[in-house]
Amino acid sequence: MIVAQEGAAGIAAEELSRQKAAQRVQRAIVALTGFCAFLDLYATQPLLPLLMRLFHATEAHVxxxxSAATVGVAISAPFVGLLGDRFGRKPVIVVSLFALTIPTALAATSGSLTSLIVWRFLQGLIMPGIFAVMMAYVSEEWEGRGxxxxxxxxxxxxxxAALSAVFSRGLSPSISSGVILLRRWAF
Structure with missing residues (x-):
């Protein structure tokens, strides 16, 4: 009888350990999702001086x-909740994460300031599918204190993500060289 109780206790402890590991993975995924979405939103902030030189543009233009990304967010945010209601929160988040890679890659290889602004606007249209729907997903999946x-x-x-954008301004000179080389290579 004692052996059976010890075996059951061992299985219960093992299951608890698995649950805690799964919770840590879930927590990391949620944090990483928030980080990635907002990093994309703030991505050009530390690069504004570089973009001024690269595109020979004014501060207002770069x-x-x-602003284009922020306007995109403002336009689509009220509607993405409907998508989450219709298709489910998780599918909308996953599709949005993958969809965001397209305008992000195209923005990174923009040959003109106008095209960069267009791609940033499209990024903004997609981003609420991640961060607005994620908040609803979290509140539904984890009840109570969780x-x-x-x-x-x-x-x-x-x-x-926001702090990374702010603190990366100090890295702008070293980033500048790489971006300029990439731009020359891409075009």
């Missing part, structure tokens, strides 16, 4: 790379 903790994880990932 600032449109940030939802608050997971939402804090998501917000932490998002804030780290």
């Amino acid at each position: 600032s449109l790379t940030v 939802a608050g903790s997971m939402m804090a994880t998501y917000v932490t990932g998002s804030v780290l």
Whole structure:
């Protein structure tokens, strides 16, 4: 009888360990999703001085790379919730993550400021499919205290993305060389 109880306790401990590992993976995915979506939103901020030189443009013109993404978010955010309701939260998030790679790659290889602004606008249209729907997903998937903790994880990932954009301004000179080389190679 004691052996059976010890065996059951071992199985229960093993299951608890697996659940905790799964929770850590889920937490990492939620944080990484927030980080990636918001990093894309703020991506051009530290590059504005470089973009001014690269495209021989004014500060106001290159600032449109940030504004265009923000306008895209403002336009599509009210509607992505409907997509999440219709098709499910997780599929909308996953499709949005993959869809975001297309305008992101095209923005990275833009040959003109106008095309960069267009791609940034399209990024903005897609981004709410990630960050707006993720908040609804978290509140539905993790109930009670778990939802608050997971939402804090998501917000932490998002804030780290914004801070990464701000702190990467110091890296702009070294990034500049690589971007200019990439632009020459691509066009």
